[in-house]
Amino acid sequence: MIARIFILLILVIVLPFLYIDYGMMKERWRGSKWKHVLLWLPCIGMLVYTLLLAQLRSFAPIETWQLFLYLLLLGVFIVPAAVFALCSLIGAWCKRKGWTSRNNGRRVGVVLGVMCLLLVIYGAFFGGKGVNVRRVDYYSAQLPPAFDGYRVALFSDAHVGSYIWGSIGQLAIVVDSLNAQHANMIAFTGDLQNMHPDELLPAIPIMKRLNADDGVFSVLGNHDYGDYLRADSATTKHNHQLMLGRQEEMGWHLLLDENFTVRRGGDSIFIAGMHNDGKVPIPTKGDPDKAMAGVPQGAFTIMLEHDPASWQRTVLPRTTAQLTLSGHTHGGQVNIAGVSPAAITCNEYDGMYEDASGRALFVTTGISGFVPFRIGLKPEVVVITLHRKN
Numbered sequence: 001m002i003a004r005i006f007i008l009l010i011l012v013i014v015l016p017f018l019y020i021d022y023g024m025m026k027e028r029w030r031g032s033k034w035k036h037v038l039l040w041l042p043c044i045g046m047l048v049y050t051l052l053l054a055q056l057r058s059f060a061p062i063e064t065w066q067l068f069l070y071l072l073l074l075g076v077f078i079v080p081a082a083v084f085a086l087c088s089l090i091g092a093w094c095k096r097k098g099w100t101s102r103n104n105g106r107r108v109g110v111v112l113g114v115m116c117l118l119l120v121i122y123g124a125f126f127g128g129k130g131v132n133v134r135r136v137d138y139y140s141a142q143l144p145p146a147f148d149g150y151r152v153a154l155f156s157d158a159h160v161g162s163y164i165w166g167s168i169g170q171l172a173i174v175v176d177s178l179n180a181q182h183a184n185m186i187a188f189t190g191d192l193q194n195m196h197p198d199e200l201l202p203a204i205p206i207m208k209r210l211n212a213d214d215g216v217f218s219v220l221g222n223h224d225y226g227d228y229l230r231a232d233s234a235t236t237k238h239n240h241q242l243m244l245g246r247q248e249e250m251g252w253h254l255l256l257d258e259n260f261t262v263r264r265g266g267d268s269i270f271i272a273g274m275h276n277d278g279k280v281p282i283p284t285k286g287d288p289d290k291a292m293a294g295v296p297q298g299a300f301t302i303m304l305e306h307d308p309a310s311w312q313r314t315v316l317p318r319t320t321a322q323l324t325l326s327g328h329t330h331g332g333q334v335n336i337a338g339v340s341p342a343a344i345t346c347n348e349y350d351g352m353y354e355d356a357s358g359r360a361l362f363v364t365t366g367i368s369g370f371v372p373f374r375i376g377l378k379p380e381v382v383v384i385t386l387h388r389k390n
Contacts, residue, residue: 156327190221
């Protein structure tokens with residue numbers, strides 16, 4: 001991860017300090033070497049940290065806290081400095097043009113830099129606390145009468161390796177909230193781990209507490225295959241089997257290109273689940289034909305698929321599933337005044353989407369993330385109530 005953007009990170013780290021030291025303070029600090037040293041200490045520290053992370057063969061450190069700490073330090077020291085330097089440069093340019101008599105960009109830079117610092121601290125330590133319960137209704141003429149009012153509690157993207165520094169209690173809050181909905185079934189749409197199945201060990205006792213009449217159904221997300229470790233094939237296969245076994249230990253129905261029948265009297269619906277169907281380099285393993293094998297034509301089917309991009313690419317053209325449930329996007333993890341960075345890269349990233357025939361996709365913003373940072377998007381539990389459309 002760090003190696004991919006190594007050069008960009010070096011520039012972002014070094015250039016603001018070069019500007020502040022040699023562009024602003026060189027004359028003022030003449031003869032005061034300790035001031036230069038104090039200025040450059042965080043820069044040098046971040047350069048060393050960046051170099052160490054760039055040497056990793058894996059996508060990120062197995063101990064996720066090491067990446068989180070790196071990004072936190074980047075946000076606390078480097079981002080405010082970069083914002084200040086940029087504003088000061090713009091202010092100096094305006095002064096040179098004669099538009100202002102002084103460099104007002106420095107004052108603006110101080111304000112914006114402090115704002116960035118506060119947002120980083122809030123997003124890292126407070127934005128992911130608590131849980132929001134979102135309630136959604138879905139109507140379909142194909143829903144059997146016995147399932148009118150059937151309730152599905154959806155959650156996604158647990159990324160349990162991100163519950164660091166004693167924050168595992170947040171996962172317990174989510175589980176208690178899911179159980180409190182008294183839904184007929186619970187669905188999890190992938191990304192249980194970050195890098196390694198051992199991350200699940202402290203989470204298993206908590207996840208075992210999930211309870212619904214028809215059980216807990218799950219699928220795998222792109223992180224759940226263990227590919228991000230960049231290990232040899234034997235290790236990757238072993239870790240993958242551990243992941244499958246630990247979901248079984250939790251009592252979940254893991255659907256790997258297969259489906260399950262839920263019955264109410266003489267009526268039934270189908271819960272299908274596909275392997276992750278992402279775009280390269282994200283694992284593309286889903287087989288919709290296998291996932292729908294044995295499902296009668298016209299039967300009401302809920303499809304669980306981690307990546308919402310699969311809905312238009314695979315689910316709609318190759319299955320008859322009426323309702324698809326997904327996660328993956330985390331809603332961009334930042335939503336300020338209704339604006340999210342996920343809107344730039346995703347067609348469907350948050351909420352309900354329908355095609356002309358009434359087939360629908362719901363994308364939850366999830367409960368965590370590979371990087372535990374959220375602003376304006378609390379972890380969420382979604383309760384979807386199914387209604388028969390006359």
